[in-house]
Amino acid sequence: MNIYIVIPAHNEADAIGKTLDSLVKQTHLPKKVIVVNDNSTDNTAEIVSQYTNKHSWIELVNNTSSNKHIPGAKIINAFYKGYEQLDEAYDIICKYDADLVFPNNYLQTLIKHYKADDRLGLVAGHCYIEKNGEWVRESLTGKDHIRGALKAYRKACFLEIGKLKRSMGWDTIDELLAIYYNWSFKTDDSLKVKHLKPTGKNYVKDSKHLHGKSLYILRFGFLLSFISSAKLAYKKRSFRLFKDYITGYLIAWLKKEPFLIDKDQGKFIRKFRWKNILKKIF
Incomplete structure (x- = not known):
């Protein structure tokens, strides 16, 4: 190959x-x-x-x-x-x-x-x-x-x-x-x-809202985006990052940023992510 x-x-x-x-x-x-x-x-x-x-x-x-x-x-x-x-x-x-x-x-x-x-x-x-x-x-x-x-x-x-x-x-x-x-x-x-370099070590401040924006344009919806942001911010031990992520999501929502995927793909992805979340809980 x-x-x-x-x-x-x-x-x-x-x-x-x-x-x-x-x-x-x-x-x-x-x-x-x-x-x-x-x-x-x-x-x-x-x-x-x-x-x-x-x-x-x-x-x-x-x-x-x-x-x-x-x-x-x-x-x-x-x-x-x-x-x-x-x-x-x-x-x-x-x-x-x-x-x-x-x-x-x-x-x-x-x-x-x-x-x-x-x-x-x-x-x-x-x-x-x-x-x-x-x-x-x-x-x-x-x-x-x-x-x-x-x-x-x-x-x-x-x-x-x-x-x-x-x-x-x-x-x-x-x-x-x-x-x-x-x-x-x-x-x-x-x-x-x-x-050799931990993820995000050299990212500039300009990128602080990009994670939240990406959740919006990938059609996660607000609740899934909230959970995803909280989880990642917790792993990085930073509440400030959580605020940045949610702010990024809301900015993208207000600007009506174009989505990267279609409605059917978005529906499938949300269903798949909720299924995994519920599986971990129960």
């Missing part, structure tokens, strides 16, 4: 070399890797060039965008800048962050899972961050959720869900739409990926 990987990278000079080292050492090498240097002001491009000179399957693409580190559209726009350089000969397409260190058998294990189940649309390991000298699972979300940092899609699933949405929340809507179209997804506990 051909694996294509796109890595958006904004000022990742201290991490991108470690990420590429771990991909070069894979027991099953990717067919293509494109690193999108997304308006970096450090020497990210120079470091990537050292790898493109040694490995023909690694390519550098430069992109001009905002110099702010904002989640959502900026990252996905950079992903598409790389994706547009690819041909259609892939079986698996991956969007990976530029600060990950993969175990050597990572890609080979993904292929094993895909070959075992024709309806498996997404599969990944888990992100681990370093705390007090130990690597622990980054637990901002449940273990069954595939983090936005390490998404890998079967081609047919990727195309059927409409690829990736240019909005914060894209890494939730992809899984929900996969379920909507009768695809499954899987996380493998044995695949421990080192995440």
Whole structure:
């Protein structure tokens, strides 16, 4: 199976070399890797060039965008800048962050899972961050959720869900739409990926309302958005974040921001999320 990987990278000079080292050492090498240097002001491009000179399957693409580190559209726009350089000969397409260190058998294990189940649309390991000298699972979300940092899609699933949405929340809507179209997804506990920078560490203040906005445009409705915001803010131990999330939702509602999904998809997603909430309660 051909694996294509796109890595958006904004000022990742201290991490991108470690990420590429771990991909070069894979027991099953990717067919293509494109690193999108997304308006970096450090020497990210120079470091990537050292790898493109040694490995023909690694390519550098430069992109001009905002110099702010904002989640959502900026990252996905950079992903598409790389994706547009690819041909259609892939079986698996991956969007990976530029600060990950993969175990050597990572890609080979993904292929094993895909070959075992024709309806498996997404599969990944888990992100681990370093705390007090130990690597622990980054637990901002449940273990069954595939983090936005390490998404890998079967081609047919990727195309059927409409690829990736240019909005914060894209890494939730992809899984929900996969379920909507009768695809499954899987996380493998044995695949421990080192995440060198905890999620959100460098996000600027401009992004504080984006989570709430994403819940609105994904048609969660206010009550589900309230619960989701409270849960995430609790995990981050910040009531201020909860206020920011709800404010973002209300701003999007007042502005009547356009939805990312249609009414039927929204109805399905709300029903699915309520089912999971009630299952956990009872």
